[in-house]
Amino acid sequence: MKAKDTPFYKKITLNCGGRIVLLQQPAVMGILNFTPDSFYANSRMQSVEQAVAQAGKMLNEGATFLDIGGYSTRPGAPEVTEQEELNRVIPIIEALSKAYPEALLSIDTFRARVAEAAVRHGAHLINDVSGGTLDQDMFATAGRLQVPYLLMHMRGTPQDMASQNQYPNGLVEEMVSFFAERVAQLRALGVKDILLDPGFGFAKDIDQNYQVLRRLKELEMFGLPLLIGLSRKSMTYKPLKVGPEEALTGTIVANTLALLNGADILRVHDVKEAVHTIKIAKKMLTA
Known part of the structure; x- marks a missing residue:
């Protein structure tokens, strides 16, 4: 029996623009927010030049992916127009593609048009926090573009999701149903590489x-x-009882628990610390 025929088989390859990424061990995705209102102030990029410099730092520290966002999805975040989102993310993607041609870029958006424009300008993955619930064209777009699609569990919108956290049938049980239905839809539309994100903090x-x-x-x-x-x-x-600026210790502990429970990619603001966390967790798991 081949490994992929067993119930424990997990897909560990991603085709990113013709480059095969092997997730034999956990990888790190660095966060680059070109927004004025992301919940963690140090993640807010104020210029393309700043984003390029921060991206270089993250890549040097061991990031495999860079996630570019132009729409804050923190609870209660204000609406951003589609054109404003495009104006924020496309120049950064173009600059990063030129400065770091080997970098793997992810576009953090729930809008199909933004995702398509980002891929056309150099992005390799789509990171959709809405799991396809906020733009009915997103799944078909991912299938047409043939890029990996990150399917996140979420309810509502960034403006009202905090009030959407009632799960009468059980949270994890409803999450499993959500993923099962949407993975089937994505596969039917030709999306070959799908990643799952439980959506911590979203509803x-x-x-x-x-x-x-x-x-x-x-x-x-x-x-x-x-x-x-x-x-x-x-x-x-x-x-x-601290704020996000003092949350590095809590983040490291939470990421360690996630790694011990099967995480394949850590999406983080602090790349070096995440890389170190992976190395220590791997040492324990393989000793």
């Missing part, structure tokens, strides 16, 4: 986030890579 309160973190291994039933975005979110600092 989930702090206790619900930790429930998902504890039960993360249950998502391995899909045999798909898991991307985990815990970096400096409220679940890593509110229990400690």
Whole structure:
């Protein structure tokens, strides 16, 4: 019996613009936000030049992917027009493609038109925080572009998701149903490389986030890579009664727990610390 025929098989390859990325060990995705209102002030890029410099630092520290966003999805974030989002992200993607041609770029958007423009200008992956719920054209766009698609669990919109955290049938159970339905839709539309993101902080309160973190291994039933975005979110600092600027310790601990429960990619603000976390976790798992 081949490994892929067993219930424990997990897809570990991604085709990123003709380059095959092997996720035999966890990788790091660095966050680059070209927004004035992202929840962590140090992640806000104020210019293309600053973004290029920060990207270089992240790549030198060991990032495999860079995630570019132009629309803050923190709870209660204000609406950003599609044109403004395009104006923010396209110049950065063009600049990063020129400065670091080997870098793997992800576009963080829930809009199909923004995703398509980003891929046309050099992005390799689509990171859709809405899981296709906010733009009915997103799945077909990902299938047509033939790029990896990051499917995140979310309810509502960034403006109202905090009130959408009631799960009468169980949070993880409803998440599994959400992923099962949408993975089938994506595959039917020709999307070959799918990654899953539980969506920590999206329509989930702090206790619900930790429930998902504890039960993360249950998502391995899909045999798909898991991307985990815990970096400096409220679940890593509110229990400690500090703010996001002091959340690095909580982030490292939460990321360690995620790695022990099957995470394949850590999406973070602090790349060097995430790379170190992966190395220590790997040492324990392989000793």
